[in-house]
Amino acid sequence: MNKFDIIVVGAGPAGLMAAIRAAQSGCSVALIDKNKKVGKKLLMTGAGRCNVTNSRPVDEIIANVPGNGRFLHSAFSQFSNLDIISFFEKNGVALKEEDHGRLFPTTNRSKTIVDALFNSCLNLGVQYFPETNVLGLLIENGEVKGIKTAQTNYFSPAVILATGGKTYPSTGATGDGYTFAKSAGHTITRLYATESALLSHEKFIEEKTLQGISLKEIELSVLNAKGKSVVKHQHDLLFTHFGLSGPAALRCSSFVNKLLEKGEKEVTLSLDLFPEIALGQLTQKLSVLTKSNKSLKNACASLLQERLFVFLAETAGLDPNTPAKQCSKKEIDALSKLMKSFHIKVYATFPIEKSFVTGGGVTLSEINPQTLESKKTKGLYMVGELLDINGYTGGYNITCAFVTGAVAGQHSSAAILQQNK
Known part of the structure; x- marks a missing residue:
């Protein structure tokens, strides 16, 4: 028995x-x-x-x-x-x-x-x-x-x-x-589903512009319909062909699902590439770097991976190949703000x-x-x-x-x- x-x-x-x-x-x-x-x-x-x-x-x-x-x-x-x-x-x-x-x-x-x-x-x-x-x-x-x-x-x-x-x-x-x-x-x-990858229809995701780029110790925030952060995580992030993965994205997934359950078709995430630096400090750093005779992307090569920097510069309306010293204060401000708060819309997570x-x-x-x-x-x-x-x-x-x-x-x-x- x-x-x-x-x-x-x-x-x-x-x-x-x-x-x-x-x-x-x-x-x-x-x-x-x-x-x-x-x-x-x-x-x-x-x-x-x-x-x-x-x-x-x-x-x-x-x-x-x-x-x-x-x-x-x-x-x-x-x-x-x-x-x-x-x-x-x-x-x-x-x-x-x-x-x-x-x-x-x-x-x-x-x-x-x-x-x-x-x-x-x-x-x-x-x-x-x-x-x-x-x-x-x-x-x-x-x-x-x-x-x-x-x-x-x-x-x-x-x-x-x-x-x-x-x-x-x-x-x-x-x-x-x-x-x-x-x-x-x-x-x-x-x-x-929780601890799940995030799916996005953003053009840069679907065109695989940033696919394979891995970021260390960024800060990713989940924003509600009023634009207020409901949770934020400082960890690693990976851009994929379908959206976002890596620990930061996974940790945000349950909060994304809860907002989607309330009827939101998409949830906005805010990516801070330099969470340890205040906006003013980053702007000052960019101001120093852009005094160079080099192209904008080469002058700022120490900041970010080139493919990501080029994408952000173009998103901010800048030509990454233009001489760095030609950047105006307004353009530098726009670029630094984008680096501190780049918004990405996601529509779902992977299923359970x-x-x-x-x-x-x-x-x-x-x-x-x-x-x-x-x-x-x-x-x-x-x-x-x-x-x-x-x-x-x-x-x-x-x-x-x-x-x-x-x-x-x-x-x-x-x-x-x-x-x-």
């Missing part, structure tokens, strides 16, 4: 950590996944390098989870990013820190992270059931009793759902968990299936923040992207997955051990 103390559904970061923490208590644990191998989506993260967590203080990490990060205060007080770092170091995985506190394995391979998690599961006696499609939950009198699969039923008084959202369905994240949660009495908030993170999910008021147990069905726990929680890129979403998984694994096993006394 397939009977276990705890069943974990989903072998992503949340599910793997949940299984590890549950098994550490001595409970028998089944890890069930529809894929042949664990961590399929995890292997893709960080361009195959796996941005495993972030080194920033907990309060700062939670501030980088715009989708209901405050709900996680209790979970982080029990298991934090420091515990994640400690776990991997104890399992022989050295980590290195890059910009913005992002942590990667020194091997630069996501497989290093996945292997450490899965080997830990196996060493703790977790039983893995690959290529097993879960059809639903077994619930009686408001208590979970196990799961139903295409092959057989698995029985347990504790089930942890770590099925992920709806992003990259090829990895197995097809939204099954939302159906399971609904069957247990839960409400699912509206699902939307092609985005990094699913916004929305299981309503948090129906989940115990201390234990991650359902308030609707006893013994049912929900973690990771399945919940109505979403963070920015930079290791924040994976951190939330590990933290919620660990807490659910810890509390589910504690409840089982208490029942068995």
Whole structure:
């Protein structure tokens, strides 16, 4: 008979950590996944390098989870990013820190992270059931009793759902968990794409004028219908054939979607190429550079990549090949203003299936923040992207997955051990 103390559904970061923490208590644990191998989506993260967590203080990490990060205060007080770092170091995985506190394995391979998690599961006696499609939950009198699969039923008084959202369905994240949660009495908030690339019909995008240009530490703001900034992010940006990508664009995507949902056909973004310099300082710098006998584009070669500078100069009505010293004060003012506030209209983000993170999910008021147990069905726990929680890129979403998984694994096993006394 397939009977276990705890069943974990989903072998992503949340599910793997949940299984590890549950098994550490001595409970028998089944890890069930529809894929042949664990961590399929995890292997893709960080361009195959796996941005495993972030080194920033907990309060700062939670501030980088715009989708209901405050709900996680209790979970982080029990298991934090420091515990994640400690776990991997104890399992022989050295980590290195890059910009913005992002942590990667020194091997630069996501497989290093996945292997450490899965080997830990196996060493703790977790039983893995690959290529097993879960059809639903077994619930009686408001208590979970196990799961139903295409092959057989698995029985347990504790089930942890770590099925992920709806992003990259090829990895197995097809939204099954939302159906399971609904069957247990839960409400699912509206699902939307976040951490997603932005699509634009701007002429310079469609003509691929700036395609491939990558910018470091710019500031990108999302403007509402009144022209007021609703959010701004200082990070890297990439111009593509369809619009904008890179961390700055991804971080703005959920706010773009929220404005589009209100009925706006397009959302205006404002790009500041020099966020560390005030407008007056930039104007002064341009005034000095344009005293040169060189052409305008050559005189200002130290400021920006030539292709971008030429585009901005022409947008401001200037000939980039004209002698720099012929530029008038009015022209210099127009160019500096454009560099500090260049507007780009976007009309959509990628759909959820092609985005990094699913916004929305299981309503948090129906989940115990201390234990991650359902308030609707006893013994049912929900973690990771399945919940109505979403963070920015930079290791924040994976951190939330590990933290919620660990807490659910810890509390589910504690409840089982208490029942068995």
